[in-house]
Amino acid sequence: MRSAVEGSQAIAKAVSLCRPDVVSAYPITPQTHIVENLSKLVADGNLHTEFVSVESEFSAASVVLGAAAAGARAYTASSSQGILLMAEVLFNIAGMRVPVVMTVANRAVSAPLSIWNDHSDSMAVRDAGWIQIHCSDNQEAVDTTIQAFKISEETELPVMVCMDGFILTHTMEVIDMPEQKLVDDWLPPFDFTRALNPAAPKSIGTLVTPDFFTEVRQAHHTAMQNALEVIERTDSSFAETFGRASGGLLTVEGEEDAKIGILAMGSTIGTLREGHRRHPEAGAAKIITLRTFRPFPAEAIRQAAAGLDHLIVIDRAISPGLGGIVGTEVAAALLGSKNPPRLHNHALGLGGRDIPETIFADLLDSVTKSDAPGFSIFDLIPENLAPEDR
Amino acid sequence: MIEFRIHGRGGQGSVSAAYLLASAAFEAGRMCQAFPAFGAERRGAPVVAFVRIDDRTIDLRAQVSAPDYLIVQDDTLLHLKGITAGLKKGGAMVVNSTQDAALLEAQFGCKVFCLPADQLSVEAFGKPIPNTALLAAFLTLMPLFEVDALIEALKRRFGGAVLEGNIALARQVAAQTPKGIWQEIEHA
Numbered sequence: 001m002r003s004a005v006e007g008s009q010a011i012a013k014a015v016s017l018c019r020p021d022v023v024s025a026y027p028i029t030p031q032t033h034i035v036e037n038l039s040k041l042v043a044d045g046n047l048h049t050e051f052v053s054v055e056s057e058f059s060a061a062s063v064v065l066g067a068a069a070a071g072a073r074a075y076t077a078s079s080s081q082g083i084l085l086m087a088e089v090l091f092n093i094a095g096m097r098v099p100v101v102m103t104v105a106n107r108a109v110s111a112p113l114s115i116w117n118d119h120s121d122s123m124a125v126r127d128a129g130w131i132q133i134h135c136s137d138n139q140e141a142v143d144t145t146i147q148a149f150k151i152s153e154e155t156e157l158p159v160m161v162c163m164d165g166f167i168l169t170h171t172m173e174v175i176d177m178p179e180q181k182l183v184d185d186w187l188p189p190f191d192f193t194r195a196l197n198p199a200a201p202k203s204i205g206t207l208v209t210p211d212f213f214t215e216v217r218q219a220h221h222t223a224m225q226n227a228l229e230v231i232e233r234t235d236s237s238f239a240e241t242f243g244r245a246s247g248g249l250l251t252v253e254g255e256e257d258a259k260i261g262i263l264a265m266g267s268t269i270g271t272l273r274e275g276h277r278r279h280p281e282a283g284a285a286k287i288i289t290l291r292t293f294r295p296f297p298a299e300a301i302r303q304a305a306a307g308l309d310h311l312i313v314i315d316r317a318i319s320p321g322l323g324g325i326v327g328t329e330v331a332a333a334l335l336g337s338k339n340p341p342r343l344h345n346h347a348l349g350l351g352g353r354d355i356p357e358t359i360f361a362d363l364l365d366s367v368t369k370s371d372a373p374g375f376s377i378f379d380l381i382p383e384n385l386a387p388e389d390r
Numbered sequence: 391m392i393e394f395r396i397h398g399r400g401g402q403g404s405v406s407a408a409y410l411l412a413s414a415a416f417e418a419g420r421m422c423q424a425f426p427a428f429g430a431e432r433r434g435a436p437v438v439a440f441v442r443i444d445d446r447t448i449d450l451r452a453q454v455s456a457p458d459y460l461i462v463q464d465d466t467l468l469h470l471k472g473i474t475a476g477l478k479k480g481g482a483m484v485v486n487s488t489q490d491a492a493l494l495e496a497q498f499g500c501k502v503f504c505l506p507a508d509q510l511s512v513e514a515f516g517k518p519i520p521n522t523a524l525l526a527a528f529l530t531l532m533p534l535f536e537v538d539a540l541i542e543a544l545k546r547r548f549g550g551a552v553l554e555g556n557i558a559l560a561r562q563v564a565a566q567t568p569k570g571i572w573q574e575i576e577h578a
Contacts, residue, residue, distance in 0.1 A: 003416070003546075004412055004413045004415075004416035004417075004422055006409065115428070166425070166426075166428065167425070167451050170425050170426055170428070171423060171424065171425040171451075172408075172409050172412050172413065172422070172423070172424040172425070173412075173421075173422065173423045173424075173448065174416055174421055174422065267451045268451070269449075270448075270449035270450060270451045271449070271450055271451045271452055273449045274449040274450040277449075354452055354453045355451070355452055356452045356455065357450055357452050
């Protein structure tokens with residue numbers, strides 16, 4: 001049913017449609033409304049789940065790890081410092097290959113303190129071994145949340161559903177909420193074949209000597225690579241049942257013969273799309289929505305970049321001393337491909353800096369003017385730098 | 391696309407005003423987007439929220455920098471520098487104020503409608519929450535859609551005495567406000 005609903009409220013509803021056995025989370029801006037709404041669904045008797053209130057994100061992650069290891073469908077959500085406090089457990093969840101779904105309401109990381117949106121938090125745990133899927137609007141976030149349980153349970157890999165804090169979590173827009181009956185048919189109850197069971201005791205996550213540690217990592221890497229196909233297939237299957245897809249690994253839109261491409265993740269896509277619509281004079285461009293960041297879809301990126309002269313890659317986080325993270329990974333993916341486009345990597349929208357509709361034309365313009373490829377922070381205000389840093 | 395910027399103070403229901411207006415637009419068959427620009431969330435601190443209404447899916451996520459209309463929930467905010475920043479030519483503002491609208495029109499160079507929304511809401515449901523009265527006034531001055539759509543949006547958000555008070559207030563303001571004297575800005 002279509003309704004105008006706040007992003008966080010829609011995510012809580014989507015989670016409830018998946019009938020989780022256990023929900024555990026600790027509130028943090030801008031994730032708070034998701035947890036509040038889940039708590040309300042439980043209190044009102046509209047969601048039958050074990051809602052575990054905890055004293056920290058470390059405990060929230062530990063609760064969902066334990067619950068899922070025992071065979072429960074488990075969900076949590078966090079942001080920023082909360083993700084960092086979870087970090088140790090996040091690696092454990094992934095390393096034990098336990099299916100869990102977590103919403104990341106993406107927010108900058110301290111210091112300095114910022115409650116606003118960028119991708120620093122999920123980027124900080126990109127090597128934890130979780131699947132990471134980014135959503136460009138709230139409909140995608142709702143649909144991807146439902147898909148995430150299916151992907152996680154099939155691959156036995158945990159899934160982070162990343163959505164931009166405030167820009168999506170606090171935005172009311174029109175959502176078509178899937179029907180419970182259809183979700184029930186599409187997403188059967190979780191049956192974890194490796195679930196801990198007192199009748200047949202076993203341990204997970206115990207000491208592994210050098211004889212086998214390497215092989216555990218290889219198996220995890222292989223599982224992540226195999227997940228590329230699962231993510232695509234799950235999105236297609238979802239589209240067959242619910243009538244819309246969420247963008248598989250990545251999607252490409254814009255003029256087919258365009259020689260410039262812009263690749264981005266998350267809500268920035270909508271602003272780029274509007275800029276493209278309003279400013280045809282800025283030139284032809286392909287807009288590449290990178291939905292799946294882990295596993296990294298290198299082959300899909302090579303195909304999307306084929307025929308381009310320039311590829312602008314937008315990062316919503318920075319790795320100080322390196323530059324852009326997505327940009328660096330895209331550059332690695334393009335190494336060795338025939339006639340790769342020239343790469344222009346820009347970070348922007350850090351710590352909630354507003355991304356205006358003019359960004360599309362400005363980015364295209366920079367390609368023709370710039371003779372310095374590499375990395376820059378595109379929306380830097382030099383006057384705001386301390387004099388000694390200018 | 392019609393864009394709004396709502397100015398208020400923490401605790402006055404400015405974000406609720408944005409959600410109500412967007413929700414009302416949806417009830418009237420339009421597409422909508424509403425979101426706050428949160429700073430440090432404190433009662434009394436200036437708060438800004440944004441609304442977009444269109445006939446098609448709204449992709450743009452930027453803050454509203456060139457609004458068609460302003461809704462000002464507290465007239466002490468009129469002293470803030472940049473309160474009308476970016477307001478489109480032909481744009482207008484509805485202000486919760488007992489000041490003379492003609493003087494404010496002269497000061498800001500745009501159409502202004504003032505109503506004592508604090509007083510009206512205290513009379514209607516006992517609290518100075520000006521949002522419903524301001525939205526009802528706006529939708530009467532500039533009938534983007536019927537005030538009934540706002541009442542549907544209120545029903546989705548509130549219940550009991552608060553809902554009854556808000557509905558009565560919306561109807562009262564709609565009856566007392568000049569109908570259709572503002573026109574939609576022509577977009578290029």
